[in-house]
Amino acid sequence: MEPISLVLGLAQATGLVDKVGRWFAGDNGADVANKVVDVAKAVTGESNPQKAHDKIMNDPELQLRFEEAILDKEQELERLAYQDKANARAMQTAALNQKDKFAKRFVYYLAAFWSVVATVYLMCITFVQIPEASVRFADTILGFVLGTVIASIIGFFFGSSAVTNEQHEQMNARDSPAFK
Structure with missing residues (x-):
């Protein structure tokens, strides 16, 4: 399976479709997908992208760890996507x-x-x-x-709208009941 297809499946499983999908719009979409696949491989310990994908898809705890790892690398992925x-x-x-x-x-x-x-x-x-x-x-x-x-x-x-989207997400986080 292609890296972009693997990543979109993982994004759907973790609820990161909007964030990850936005990174594929530029010329560096394939590079971003490869970085996200590398994150999936690191989280699962698998060297095969398909096996890493399958493990994350079938394990809610791995999905959470994958989501956290993507959010930790968000700035790096944004920079690569909009380079x-x-x-x-x-x-x-x-x-x-x-x-x-x-x-x-x-x-x-x-x-x-x-x-x-x-x-x-x-x-x-x-x-x-x-x-x-x-x-x-x-x-x-x-x-x-x-x-x-x-x-x-x-x-x-x-x-681009990346900065605007990030600002909206930060404002929404501040307005959430958990933040108050």
Whole structure:
């Protein structure tokens, strides 16, 4: 079984699906999965990832130990998962230091272009009659444009949601009855 499949199974068993699933979104998803598999192997003492997975899935105490180990390594896994975004920002910083105005502004031109394309497409899909056979196709494109293109632009300029999610989790923990 692939590391990502093993990890998703373990995440479901321990209730860490949202946290672990978020780490696979970037370019380093496979590296994160391998690190999580290493944690599973360390917790169980197994060298075979599949055997480690099976042991954790069948033992509630191992599930708890695995969850604790993942939470202990959370910062390291977050850093690995979002490392690719730092590279994009470093590239933009280097571009801003150039003398060529087009190179300095390219990312802004690209973001503006896709923002205009998304707006025009949204207006067209809203106000233009779409043939019944093409509705699902149009919806798929709309989902891609909004969910990928616009979300990536916002993520690039305003940062990823990892920090926001972490802040929400900390606030929820403070508001829980156990904390009071």
